[in-house]
Amino acid sequence: MDEEMYMDLQNARLNENKNNEIKAMGSFDKALVYLNDNRWSVIGCTWALSMVAALGFSFSNRYLSTQQKLVQARMYAQAATIGVLMASAGLSVYLGDDDEEHKRKLRNAPDAQLLAVLQMPDNRGVDENKKVLAH
Numbered sequence: 001m002d003e004e005m006y007m008d009l010q011n012a013r014l015n016e017n018k019n020n021e022i023k024a025m026g027s028f029d030k031a032l033v034y035l036n037d038n039r040w041s042v043i044g045c046t047w048a049l050s051m052v053a054a055l056g057f058s059f060s061n062r063y064l065s066t067q068q069k070l071v072q073a074r075m076y077a078q079a080a081t082i083g084v085l086m087a088s089a090g091l092s093v094y095l096g097d098d099d100e101e102h103k104r105k106l107r108n109a110p111d112a113q114l115l116a117v118l119q120m121p122d123n124r125g126v127d128e129n130k131k132v133l134a135h
């Protein structure tokens with residue numbers, strides 16, 4: 001077994017566990033997980049839509065010059081984007097970033113080839129409280 005194959009198996013196990021957890025959630029929790037997983041797309045779309053809406057709103061004022069209308073539209077879009085960024089940060093803190101914690105564990109774990117050669121059990125995906133040490 002090479003390292004790539006080993007990592008693919010680990011990722012498959014993690015995805016299976018994550019999918020089982022998502023199936024057990026309610027629709028509101030599923031929506032929160034989806035928004036957390038796709039936060040940059042949501043932020044980018046929010047900026048684009050708010051820019052279009054702000055341009056439409058500011059160009060309805062005939063007493064401003066074109067430059068003033070563009071600056072005003074940018075300010076409205078920037079305010080909406082900052083609001084969505086703050087909501088995304090709050091959502092990330094509320095749900096917790098399990099992916100970041102998992103990546104940190106994988107980075108600090110021994111090499112997959114070394115584990116295969118030594119035939120050591122892989123405890124990277126196991127919760128610390130559930131580990132059973134066999135001597």
